[in-house]
Amino acid sequence: MKDIKHFLRQNSLRPTKQRVIIANYLFDGVNKHVTAESLSNKLLKMKAEISLATIYNTLHDFYEKGLLKKLMINSERIYFDTNTEHHHHFYSKKDQKLIDINVDMKVSGLPKPPKNKKINKIEVLVHLDN
Amino acid sequence: MKDIKHFLRQNSLRPTKQRVIIANYLFDGVNKHVTAESLSNKLLKMKAEISLATIYNTLHDFYEKGLLKKLMINSERIYFDTNTEHHHHFYSKKDQKLIDINVDMKVSGLPKPPKNKKINKIEVLVHLDN
DNA sequence: TATCAGTTTAGAACGATTCTAATGTGTTGA
DNA sequence: TCAACACATTAGAATCGTTCTAAACTGATA
Numbered sequence: 001m002k003d004i005k006h007f008l009r010q011n012s013l014r015p016t017k018q019r020v021i022i023a024n025y026l027f028d029g030v031n032k033h034v035t036a037e038s039l040s041n042k043l044l045k046m047k048a049e050i051s052l053a054t055i056y057n058t059l060h061d062f063y064e065k066g067l068l069k070k071l072m073i074n075s076e077r078i079y080f081d082t083n084t085e086h087h088h089h090f091y092s093k094k095d096q097k098l099i100d101i102n103v104d105m106k107v108s109g110l111p112k113p114p115k116n117k118k119i120n121k122i123e124v125l126v127h128l129d130n
Numbered sequence: 131m132k133d134i135k136h137f138l139r140q141n142s143l144r145p146t147k148q149r150v151i152i153a154n155y156l157f158d159g160v161n162k163h164v165t166a167e168s169l170s171n172k173l174l175k176m177k178a179e180i181s182l183a184t185i186y187n188t189l190h191d192f193y194e195k196g197l198l199k200k201l202m203i204n205s206e207r208i209y210f211d212t213n214t215e216h217h218h219h220f221y222s223k224k225d226q227k228l229i230d231i232n233v234d235m236k237v238s239g240l241p242k243p244p245k246n247k248k249i250n251k252i253e254v255l256v257h258l259d260n
Numbered sequence: 261t262a263t264c265a266g267t268t269t270a271g272a273a274c275g276a277t278t279c280t281a282a283t284g285t286g287t288t289g290a
Numbered sequence: 291t292c293a294a295c296a297c298a299t300t301a302g303a304a305t306c307g308t309t310c311t312a313a314a315c316t317g318a319t320a
Contacts, residue, residue: 014285014286014287014296014297014298015286016285016286016297016298016299017285017299018298018299019298035276036276036277037276050299050300051299051300051301052276052277052300052301053277053278053279053299053300053301053302054298054299054300056276056277056278057278057298057299058298072202072203072204073202074202076275076276077275077276077277078276078277090243090244090247092247099244101240101241103239103241104239105237105238105239105240106237106238106239107235107236107237107254108235108236108238109233109234109235109236110231110235110256111231111233113220113256113258114220114229114258117220117222117258117259118258118259119256119257119258119259120257120258120259121256121257122254122255122256122257123254123255123256123257124237124252124253124254124255125202125252125253125254125255126240126243126249126251126252126253127249127250127251127252127253128243128244128247128248128249128250129247129248129249129250144265144266144267144316144317144318145317146266146267146268146316146317147268147316148267148268149267165307166307166308167307180268180269181268181269181270182269182270182307182308183268183269183270183271183308183309183310184267184268184269186307186308186309187267187268187309206306206307207306207307207308208307208308
């Protein structure tokens with residue numbers, strides 16, 4: 001992710017100071033799972049004070065452009081994933097932590113979807129014990 | 131589910147008027163997915179006015195006793211499932227509707243869990259298109 | 261049937277998220 | 291280059307699902 005400004009423009013996003021900082025962090029080549037809160041904390045540590053409203057706006061803007069995936073893991077907060085490829089997750093409830101599963105998995109024995117419905121995607125969540 | 135009072139007592143739950151009404155509805159033999167709100171609406175239609183706080187309390191009490199399962203489907207609300215067996219779901223975002231998958235499915239190609247972690251259970255969520 | 265622990269309730273509080281409306285800033289084109 | 295404007299950012303208010311509080315109520319028990 002070399003030229004972040006160019007990258008944002010390519011995605012019809014005006015490269016504002018805040019978006020550049022956030023994009024630089026999110027798309028540094030290491031996949032991440034963030035919440036608005038965790039991102040805000042990380043940015044504060046990086047001495048970048050960006051309002052929560054902007055963080056929410058930016059995460060949603062990036063999501064709208066397909067740069068982030070939304071994860072529905074628990075009902076307490078929204079997780080965003082910088083890995084937008086189809087993949088699965090380990091989830092440790094105790095640690096409140098998600099780990100990508102990047103290998104191909106197959107689900108067999110799937111029943112037919114209900115009438116007039118098509119399968120969009122299959123999500124596997126592997127719950128960890130400890 | 132014949133004698134609800136007895137059933138509640140068996141689960142160390144005092145059979146109050148409200149719990150009896152809610153249990154009668156939830157455990158009528160037809161598996162259901164409810165949220166606090168949907169349950170409240172349903173009860174109002176049945177002319178049973180039970181406060182939201184009690185509905186939340188009761189769902190959690192039933193959950194604590196293992197009579198309900200919590201589902202992590204989306205981050206907007208908590209779904210409770212009267213089917214406490216291990217099973218999977220179809221989910222239609224458009225209809226905000228869940229459908230049980232009661233057949234056995236196999237997931238192959240699963241990687242090893244991270245160090246010191248054990249797999250607890252595998253949950254498959256099949257997203258529907260329309 | 262009096263007692264009391266457990267339950268219900270209205271309404272306040274909470275926490276994550278969204279909205280509002282005032283201020284600020286990239287971009288454009290003259 | 292810079293004026294003008296559409297788009298962004300912001301603090302703080304509002305919202306929404308859920309939980310808490312504390313007062314009133316009610317099953318169970320002795």
